[in-house]
Amino acid sequence: MNIYQEFEPGNALQNIVDCYWVSAPTDRQVQYIRPDGCTDLIFNFGDTVSADIQQAGLSPESISAVGMMTECKKVEVSPQSRLVGIRFKTGAIGALTTLPLHKIQDINIDAGELSPTLNKATWAKIADLNSRQQLVSHLDQLLLKMNNNSDNNIDAIAAAAAACIREYAGNIPIKELVKSLNISRRQLERRFRSGIGVSMKSYTCIVRYLHTKSLI
Incomplete structure (x- = not known):
């Protein structure tokens, strides 16, 4: 137990x-x-x-x-x-x-x-x-x-991308995400990994898993 x-x-x-x-x-x-x-x-x-x-x-x-x-x-x-x-x-x-x-x-x-x-x-x-x-x-x-005491901030672009992925339960194409945030895919990938902790692809898989789990 x-x-x-x-x-x-x-x-x-x-x-x-x-x-x-x-x-x-x-x-x-x-x-x-x-x-x-x-x-x-x-x-x-x-x-x-x-x-x-x-x-x-x-x-x-x-x-x-x-x-x-x-x-x-x-x-x-x-x-x-x-x-x-x-x-x-x-x-x-x-x-x-x-x-x-x-x-x-x-x-x-x-x-x-x-x-x-x-x-x-x-x-x-x-x-x-x-x-x-x-x-x-x-x-x-x-x-x-x-x-x-910290001078650091949450990366707003990375956070917005993560929120969008959650909103769509992981079912949003990366190219649409990039377009909606008005940033290059390369820049977004870099900032997402640094600010969130995993790649956008990996995070999308996590969100899909959590969404499926919530439906069981």
Whole structure:
């Protein structure tokens, strides 16, 4: 059994954060994590979480930035696993970092590479929290501070392209998308990969999968 809960962020963050979540398995198990079109920050307060994809596991006492997935990931967790996550809306984590998001496609990296704020001291503060209210409040404060201290912005063109792909459930030809945004295909492909984290083709496949899943 896996105790999994999701929490809404504060109002000021609902434009960039999909949800906060907590996962605490009660036994050893294998989980299959499927693409969801999002990027996460994951705080690991328990054992190592191993994965079948290189660079996709989670080390103990760590904060990891988890790139957008294009394939299913198999992970193994134990009763000593405890994870806290921040799930960002598509491309929204780009407001907090200068790192091109395609650099972390399908892998995890130390979140300190995204922002120096995501360090051991931050991990320790969150590890000491005892309630849902404290957790949500602290994560809100952390992200607001990071956002206020950041000079970065979400790429508006990339975000508009992603929104259009979602609006059409992935059933829009790329050439029509390019035309509607008044930009060359080459420029849009480059900005999309950097600002969203995967190619337009891959994102279209993810959106189609999610749409089909929602109909089942």
